[in-house]
Amino acid sequence: MLPIDAPMLDELRRHIHGAPSMLLASSNDERRPAITRVVGAMLDDDGTHVRLMLAKPVASPTIDNVRRNPRVAFTACHLVTFETYQLKGVIVASDDASPAELAIKDIFLTKFVAAMASKNLPPTYLANMTRLRDALSAAPAYALRLEIHEVFSQTPGPNAGCRLWAKES
Amino acid sequence: MARLPTEIRAALEGVIPASIGTCSLDGTPNATYVSQVFYVDPEHVALSFQFFNKTVRNIEENPRACVIVTDPISAQAWTLEIEFERAEETGPVFDQMEMQLEAIASMQGMQDVFKLRAAHVYRVTEVRPGMGAPG
Numbered sequence: 162m163l164p165i166d167a168p169m170l171d172e173l174r175r176h177i178h179g180a181p182s183m184l185l186a187s188s189n190d191e192r193r194p195a196i197t198r199v200v201g202a203m204l205d206d207d208g209t210h211v212r213l214m215l216a217k218p219v220a221s222p223t224i225d226n227v228r229r230n231p232r233v234a235f236t237a238c239h240l241v242t243f244e245t246y247q248l249k250g251v252i253v254a255s256d257d258a259s260p261a262e263l264a265i266k267d268i269f270l271t272k273f274v275a276a277m278a279s280k281n282l283p284p285t286y287l288a289n290m291t292r293l294r295d296a297l298s299a300a301p302a303y304a305l306r307l308e309i310h311e312v313f314s315q316t317p318g319p320n321a322g323c324r325l326w327a328k329e330s
Numbered sequence: 331m332a333r334l335p336t337e338i339r340a341a342l343e344g345v346i347p348a349s350i351g352t353c354s355l356d357g358t359p360n361a362t363y364v365s366q367v368f369y370v371d372p373e374h375v376a377l378s379f380q381f382f383n384k385t386v387r388n389i390e391e392n393p394r395a396c397v398i399v400t401d402p403i404s405a406q407a408w409t410l411e412i413e414f415e416r417a418e419e420t421g422p423v424f425d426q427m428e429m430q431l432e433a434i435a436s437m438q439g440m441q442d443v444f445k446l447r448a449a450h451v452y453r454v455t456e457v458r459p460g461m462g463a464p465g
Contacts, residue, residue, distance in 0.1 A: 196351030
C-alpha cells in the first residue's frame, strides 16, 4: 500500500480545511442511500483518516447506516471554484464529538458562513444561514473517523469521477 | 408515493445547488452535487443528466436515491427519497430544464461545462423537512 503522496495530501488538507460544502453518503442493508451534510472535518497528519462532524439533529439515518454498513462517500466542494474531491472508505469509529472536535465544528461553521457571504446570494438567505450557524454551533455532534480507501476528483466536467489514488494500488 | 408540498417549490429553482446520494449494488455509496432538481408534478422531480458519471451508473444498478434541496430564502432544507422512473431526451420537461440549466450555468460561470443530455424523471417516495444545515 502506498500512502497518498505529499503534494496531494497538502492539496486535500488545504481543500478540506478551507470550509468547503461537505456531504456524507451512506446506505442501509437494503442499499437505500442516505445523505447528510458534514459540519466540520479534519484530515489526520498522515492522511490515512479524516474526522467528520455531523450535527445530531440531522444525523440519525447516517449513524444507523454506518453501524450496519461502514462504507461511505465523503464529498467536499469549494463554494466559489466548484473544485470537488470525493473520499471513499469505511467508518472505523463513531462517537460523541469531543470538546476539540466541537471546536473544529464551530470554526468550520464560522468560515463556511463567511464564505457564503462572499457569494451573490439573497441577503435574507445569508441572515437565515447565520441563524442556522448559531443553532448548529449549539447543537451536539457526532464525530466519525473515516479510513480513506480511494480519492476521486469530482470537479464538474467530463473528468469528474477520475480516481486519483487508491489504498490498494 | 409521496406528494411534494407547495412550500418546497422555491428549493427547486436551482439557486442553491442540490446534493444527491446513490448506492451501487455492492453497497458503496456515492455523494455529489446536481445542478437541477426540477419540479415535474406533485409526485415527480427530474434531475439533469449531463455526464456518464458514477451517479448514473449507480442508478442503472439501483434506482433509489436521496436528495437534499435548500430554499434560497429561508435556508430550509428538504430531504427527498426518490426512485428513477424514466429518461426524457425531448419534450416539455427537457426543454424547460435545458432553459433553466443555461441560466444556472451562466450564474455559476459553467456555460462551457453544463450541457443537458436527458431529463431523468424520478418518483418521490418520501419528503422530510430538515434543519437547513450549512455544508
